[in-house]
Amino acid sequence: MTLLQLRKRTMTLAGSVMTAYLIFHMLTNLSFFSAPAFEQFYAFYNQVWIRWPLLALVLIALFIHVKAAMAIRIKNSQARQVGYKKHDKLHIPAPLVSLSIVLLLIFILVHIGQTLMLDTSQVRQAMLDWFSSGWMLLFYLAGLLILAMHLLHSLVNVLQTLGISSSMHRLSISSGVVLLTIGFAAVPLYIWITA
Numbered sequence: 001m002t003l004l005q006l007r008k009r010t011m012t013l014a015g016s017v018m019t020a021y022l023i024f025h026m027l028t029n030l031s032f033f034s035a036p037a038f039e040q041f042y043a044f045y046n047q048v049w050i051r052w053p054l055l056a057l058v059l060i061a062l063f064i065h066v067k068a069a070m071a072i073r074i075k076n077s078q079a080r081q082v083g084y085k086k087h088d089k090l091h092i093p094a095p096l097v098s099l100s101i102v103l104l105l106i107f108i109l110v111h112i113g114q115t116l117m118l119d120t121s122q123v124r125q126a127m128l129d130w131f132s133s134g135w136m137l138l139f140y141l142a143g144l145l146i147l148a149m150h151l152l153h154s155l156v157n158v159l160q161t162l163g164i165s166s167s168m169h170r171l172s173i174s175s176g177v178v179l180l181t182i183g184f185a186a187v188p189l190y191i192w193i194t195a
């Protein structure tokens with residue numbers, strides 16, 4: 001196996017860990033619609049032996065994913081004689097792709113910073129406070145939109161690498177990403193609308 005292949009595999013593995021966490025996080029966020037279920041879940045989640053190891057796992061996966069992606073990008077740009085004008089089939093200019101990745105990283109780090117500051121016995125109240133602000137709602141919706149674009153693009157690429165290019169698979173990936181995004185957006189939108 002070449003170094004490039006190893007980096008790609010590492011990046012995909014770390015990305016899969018984060019995608020699994022995202023699905024889990026979105027589903028547990030939906031328990032917001034039942035106050036007792038939400039309180040019960042976060043009382044369980046915020047135990048020292050669950051919260052910190054899980055956060056460490058996500059941060060390590062994020063670090064490995066970004067590091068491998070950067071190494072692959074540097075290698076690719078060194079190998080390229082003529083610069084890309086457009087990026088991939090969606091025809092998104094390469095600088096815009098880089099900008100969206102930086103914005104996504106900022107969103108994730110700001111979000112984690114925000115959760116680290118909250119009172120863990122008042123998670124539901126913190127959600128109510130965050131999303132009663134239109135600016136906070138916009139910040140989260142923008143972050144979720146960039147996350148959705150990133151997932152769509154990268155999951156389709158993973159399929160291509162695996163030699164799978166059927167429209168059925170693409171459709172299931174797109175539907176999954178749309179469901180994940182709607183699931184995440186539901187609680188902030190509900191809080192803002194009913195505030």
Ligand code: HEM
Nearest residue numbers: 042046051055058108111112115116120123140184185188
């Ligand atoms: C609308 C979308 C989202 C909402 C409302 C939301 C809400 C929350 C809340 C309330 C917590 C606190 C858990 C605690 O009690 O410690 C949390 C933790 C976390 N969220 Fe999100 N989240 C959202 C999206 C995301 C996304 C897209 C990511 C991407 C990676 C993410 C990553 C994390 C991580 C890593 C933690 C653990 C941080 C910690 O333990 O302090 N979240 N989120």
